[in-house]
Amino acid sequence: MRHKTQEPELKAKDILIKFLEGFPDINPDIVREIAERITVESFKKGTILLQEGAIPKNCYYVLQGCLRQYKICEGVDRTIEFFTEKNGAVSSENYFTQSISDHNLACIEDSVLIIGDPIRDQKMFATYPVLESITRKMMEQEWGKTQKAFADFMTSSPEERYLNLLQSRPELLERVPQHQIAGYLGITAESLSRIRKRIISKAYRV
Amino acid sequence: MRHKTQEPELKAKDILIKFLEGFPDINPDIVREIAERITVESFKKGTILLQEGAIPKNCYYVLQGCLRQYKICEGVDRTIEFFTEKNGAVSSENYFTQSISDHNLACIEDSVLIIGDPIRDQKMFATYPVLESITRKMMEQEWGKTQKAFADFMTSSPEERYLNLLQSRPELLERVPQHQIAGYLGITAESLSRIRKRIISKAYRV
Numbered sequence: 001m002r003h004k005t006q007e008p009e010l011k012a013k014d015i016l017i018k019f020l021e022g023f024p025d026i027n028p029d030i031v032r033e034i035a036e037r038i039t040v041e042s043f044k045k046g047t048i049l050l051q052e053g054a055i056p057k058n059c060y061y062v063l064q065g066c067l068r069q070y071k072i073c074e075g076v077d078r079t080i081e082f083f084t085e086k087n088g089a090v091s092s093e094n095y096f097t098q099s100i101s102d103h104n105l106a107c108i109e110d111s112v113l114i115i116g117d118p119i120r121d122q123k124m125f126a127t128y129p130v131l132e133s134i135t136r137k138m139m140e141q142e143w144g145k146t147q148k149a150f151a152d153f154m155t156s157s158p159e160e161r162y163l164n165l166l167q168s169r170p171e172l173l174e175r176v177p178q179h180q181i182a183g184y185l186g187i188t189a190e191s192l193s194r195i196r197k198r199i200i201s202k203a204y205r206v
Numbered sequence: 207m208r209h210k211t212q213e214p215e216l217k218a219k220d221i222l223i224k225f226l227e228g229f230p231d232i233n234p235d236i237v238r239e240i241a242e243r244i245t246v247e248s249f250k251k252g253t254i255l256l257q258e259g260a261i262p263k264n265c266y267y268v269l270q271g272c273l274r275q276y277k278i279c280e281g282v283d284r285t286i287e288f289f290t291e292k293n294g295a296v297s298s299e300n301y302f303t304q305s306i307s308d309h310n311l312a313c314i315e316d317s318v319l320i321i322g323d324p325i326r327d328q329k330m331f332a333t334y335p336v337l338e339s340i341t342r343k344m345m346e347q348e349w350g351k352t353q354k355a356f357a358d359f360m361t362s363s364p365e366e367r368y369l370n371l372l373q374s375r376p377e378l379l380e381r382v383p384q385h386q387i388a389g390y391l392g393i394t395a396e397s398l399s400r401i402r403k404r405i406i407s408k409a410y411r412v
Contacts, residue, residue: 073361080357093350103357129335136338139345143352144299150356151286151309154392155279186360 012040012112015063019114025130034128039115043107050105056095058115062088065111066175070183071103079184082108082172089142108176158187159195218246218318221269225320231336240334245321249313256311262301264321268294271317272381276389277309285390288314288378295348315381364393365401 013035020031040063043049049067050056060067060083067083067090080103083090090113094101098118125132152164162185166173173181182192219241226237246269249255255273256262266273266289273289273296286309289296296319300307304324331338358370368391372379379387388398 069357071357071361078361080360081353091346091350091353093347093354096346096350102354125339132339132342133331136342136345139342139349140297140302141299143345143349144297144302146349146352146356147287147297148299148308150352150359151275151277153356154286154359155277155284 012042012063015112016040016114019063023134025134027130030128034124034131037124037127039120041113041115043111043113045107045110047107047111048104049107050101050103052101052104054101055098056092056101058117059095059121060090060116061114062090063112063114065107065113066109067105067111067113068108068176068180069103069105077183079180082169082176082180082184084171084175086169086171087142087145089138108180153186158185158191159198161185162192162195163199218248218269221318222246222320225269229340231340233336236334240330240337243330243333245326247319247321249317249319251313251316253313253317254310255313256307256309258307258310260307261304262298262307264323265301265327266296266322267320268296269318269320271313271319272315273311273317273319274314274382274386275309275311283389285386288375288382288386288390290377290381292375292377293348293351295344314386359392364391364397365404367391368398368401369405 016038017031017035020026020035021028026034043065049058049060052071062083062085064085068079069081069083069090069092070077070079072078090105092101092103093099094103121135125135153161156164165181165185178192179189182189185192187195222244223237223241226232226241227234232240249271255264255266258277268289268291270291274285275287275289275296275298276283276285278284296311298307298309299305300309327341331341359367362370371387371391384398385395388395391398393401
């Protein structure tokens with residue numbers, strides 16, 4: 001179920017304009033024109049954007065807030081990814097292939113999101129080729145980040161995974177409940193607690 | 207060290223032309239013109255394309271053959287990914303950010319590869335915008351596939367990972383040595399052998 005917040009539309013558009021102004025490839029003269037044609041919406045914490053079993057209609061970009069992608073595996077809630085302003089592109093194979101989603105997507109903070117869909121995006125790319133170029137670069141970067149995170153996960157112990165997260169995305173540890181962080185690291189909340197105690201005790205010994 | 211094979215250059219170009227002809231978005235009249243400007247090379251099995259510690263100069267697309275991306279973790283060789291004709295785009299965060307590579311890349315079969323580099327690719331995109339559009343779609347697909355593989359890996363047991371691989375990339379099991387498949391699944395060769403025996407025994411019982 002989608003709950004829009006009561007914040008004025010203008011605020012989300014202003015955030016979008018600021019975001020677009022950060023791309024040197026976009027001519028400043030057309031930033032407002034492009035912003036007018038991009039859909040940006042505010043969502044309340046707790047909004048479910050996608051449910052397992054549905055075909056994803058949209059992709060998103062997080063301008064503000066935090067989304068959680070998760071799966072229920074034999075009754076256990078497993079976090080697959082967190083998306084914030086620092087890794088804002090939210091999509092999946094199910095979106096690209098328009099197939100049934102094997103995961104859920106929820107706002108775990110009040111969030112401001114760019115909303116894309118295949119037909120509208122294609123029209124925007126035809127009108128503003130610079131947007132396709134920016135998207136291509138963004139997809140390359142996101143793919144690279146996912147590849148690295150996957151390789152690190154495959155080749156690390158749970159303690160190393162926690163230390164990696166502490167180094168690469170320290171803000172997540174402040175924003176997300178510990179049991180969700182534990183699931184994301186592939187361990188129980190109790191194991192995460194033990195790892196944290198061990199790290200703190202090592203730090204004091206040094 | 208890079209060893210080029212003695213195969214005539216024409217053969218690799220012909221494979222490239224056939225590959226480009228598979229994209230309906232490329233006007234058939236300019237396929238040969240584009241092919242002339244793309245670098246394609248043949249490499250012998252065993253060629254090391256990238257070593258840990260070096261900055262990656264190139265990205266690749268596998269037209270024929272198989273590449274293995276791997277890391278040495280505390281003396282243990284860990285396969286991160288295999289790339290074949292079916293998932294041909296080979297890149298990494300280190301390539302996109304031009305940073306020091308944390309992994310190695312080797313041809314584990316004689317391979318025919320498209321070779322890209324940031325400056326040449328940018329020029330090609332400026333001359334043939336359709337190539338940027340195709341690359342954007344390819345990056346989206348590759349990102350989606352990597353996200354799905356990562357989520358499946360996180361949420362599966364070793365036996366489920368093996369069954370997933372059997373279903374999604376059966377040809378890999380024929381082409382790649384068992385100990386490398388085991389490393390890719392995050393288990394030892396002995397565990398993989400036990401899993402395979404268990405699956406065969408279950409299949410006979412049914």
